[in-house]
Amino acid sequence: MKLIVQVTVNSRKCMANQTCVHIAPDIFEVGAAGYSRTRREVTEEDLAKLKEAQEMCPTGSIVVETMEV
Numbered sequence: 001m002k003l004i005v006q007v008t009v010n011s012r013k014c015m016a017n018q019t020c021v022h023i024a025p026d027i028f029e030v031g032a033a034g035y036s037r038t039r040r041e042v043t044e045e046d047l048a049k050l051k052e053a054q055e056m057c058p059t060g061s062i063v064v065e066t067m068e069v
């Protein structure tokens with residue numbers, strides 16, 4: 001069984017304080033538009049860092065979803 005992982009950032013809630021970027025710089029970046037976005041596709045191996053970023057985000061902007069296939 002494989003785990004599909006998806007992460008999204010709510011650009012309307014993000015305050016661009018870059019907490020997620022400090023936790024997982026290979027996954028998140030704050031773009032010119034002024035909110036965080038993902039730099040690449042994420043995998044099961046990224047799950048711990050994604051959950052940490054989700055927990056630490058002060059505005060609850062990060063949504064991590066998993067699906068077993």
Ligand code: SF4
Pocket residue numbers: 009013014015016017018019020021030035036056057058059060061062
């Ligand atoms: S931690 Fe949350 S509020 Fe801060 S930049 Fe990342 S998504 Fe935006």
